[in-house]
Amino acid sequence: MSGLARPAALAPFRIRNYRFQWPADLLTSWAFEMEMLILGWYVLVETGSVLLLTLFASLNYVGTLIAPMFGVVGDRIGHRDLLAMMRGTYAVLAGTLMTLALTGHLSPLYVFIIVAIMGLVRPSDLGVRGALVATIMPHDQLIGAISLSRTTMDTARIAGALSGAGLFAALGMGPAYVAIVGLYIVSTLLTLCVVAPPKPHPIDEVADSALRRSPMRDLKEGVAYVWTTPRMRAAIWIAFLANLTAYPLSNGLLPYIAREIYGTNQTGLGYLSASFAVGSLVGSILLSLVSGIRVARLMIGATVMWYGTLLVFAQVKTVSTAIACLMLAGFSQSLTMISIAVILMRTASEHFRGRVMGVRMLVIYSLPLGLLAAGSLIDEVGFAATGTLYAAAGLTLLLAIVLHWRADLWHLHAPANAK
Template structure:
């Protein structure tokens, strides 16, 4: 009997829909990263306040509180249609910023308002695209498909950050935003090329005669479904804690670290951001090439490495050493988040996927909370002490979660470790 063929990183691209969704996700992620870097630097330079920088970064996650309703909408109207509408909204908002910038009317107040509106929709993008991947891909290709999908964010943080920094530094914010609008428009068009069922789960026999459940009931069912599935609950607690204590150090606070700790400019910020993404990209590609992984065990090991690396990063004083730490942090973060997504998608039945990913996006609310707290702490005790507190505290709480649900996450025979 011949051995099974090794998984191919390109296998998901044999599916027609995936060949359209992947570049659409890529362009959206590029635009996200360009916007985050450009506007973060703009706010820091114009206001000179790390607290306002963290407020701005937090505004991008307002929508995490309503993310489950996006999941309900996706389950009802189809994840493809919802994703296309969301990306069209990004294009409209970016066009408003472009118009203000080119007309010389842009100021931090307008940036905060538009960031808040964008923040209602944008946090749900990752969850809806994940649900769409699970809908269009065969079960046996799900790990590879999610891993390759993750590369859209990784490459975006490399190319998007560097190109955004370059365009901003050389041409100014207006021309840079023209490029961002173009990316959003092309992404919307590619998303519409995906052919997916309008309704992910057909109604059963006689269901057409019964009244359709209300969106609120759908939401309650989704939350209950997650809460009564131990491995899902454990994964979501891990995701919440990572957003609360890990991502603030390598995301929203990076402009502050670049300017105040390392004394570098927009280009240096781009290098720092790209370093994290390079490590994440390597992790995504590596996982797409390896079969038979016990994903829950991988998630645990990667989480420990992630926090350990962030603890070292908080002590760094130069750009090269910080870049090395961020690269390793990105690698472990990628393994952790992909494993977590696979656990959720494998555990979720098809007609609950949108709601499960909506609840998953809701836990991102930990990120703005972590950012706001970090902004105040940095003013009091400095960046290094704040980073040390976040890394050590996060690791301790993470181990508590893992120990509590060890029967669902660690045994080889546990469903979360199914190959």
């Protein structure tokens, strides 16, 4: 039976590895949000183009095409080691932007180049950290651990967005980037403090050598594993749809919405971004406190709520109403994304988790496609019409997915709804 279990909410922190991974993920997420907000505003002000803003946002996700290979690498060398190398890369690239800003040589072209390089790596961070959480946590604590892990991104969109906007407005881009580089360095060191778990299924040297010669075979096996498991395939399609039609409205387009629709500045943009994160944080905390959830049904209901809220958000004209809409949208998207992660991680065998999360990250490629299409549509028909079209299309396609896989998603006794 469902019920609140407040003392158990912090149970994942009894695991030593989690006590290091959680703050490492938190600092990384803070740095991500500060960079997205600062660079997005910089590009919009310097170029004055919503199309270039959507191109900038899209570059952050170019690496989704190779995300499954990060899953393969993680399954081979260990998710801890891979995550530490990725975060060291963020620190180097952010340091380059910091140097350019402090020396007065920064330009939109350099921003696009460095963001494109970082975009090859960064989309896989969420998947690799999710696979590592699933590896270090007991099965019965997985929902709580993933929910608490999700709060690192939620608090980042609050603290990271507000602090990033504040530092940028008060001190300029260079000093703000000094803080970002510091966050990346500390997060890398904390990630290295996680004790890499032993491989769950040891293999002999001959088999290991064969596997190392055929990474594409690993990749094909991972894709086939997801594709032949109906509840995983349905969850992946919902993730694809949300990235294509929901996230562009509350993510990459926010600088344009803040400046052109509401006529506000960097601080207003910070409030809009933080409001989405506040709702998301409430959703993450609530789900970490509640047990006995029918996860697939929760995923469906939360996604419907998300699209319904975005339909309203596309029409509102005041900042205060937009903040309320974004809070509700953040709340529902948190429940949706946690549910998808739980369905995938519960279903996946231990030695497939990296590849499964790699496939999950691959569908994020629909986000830059949605962003670029939205940029063109806004120039033609305006934001309100574009937002309404995106939310209505997303809701319609979601219902089609649910109807097609209703036996795997809606039936009470379906494995995806197991308590």
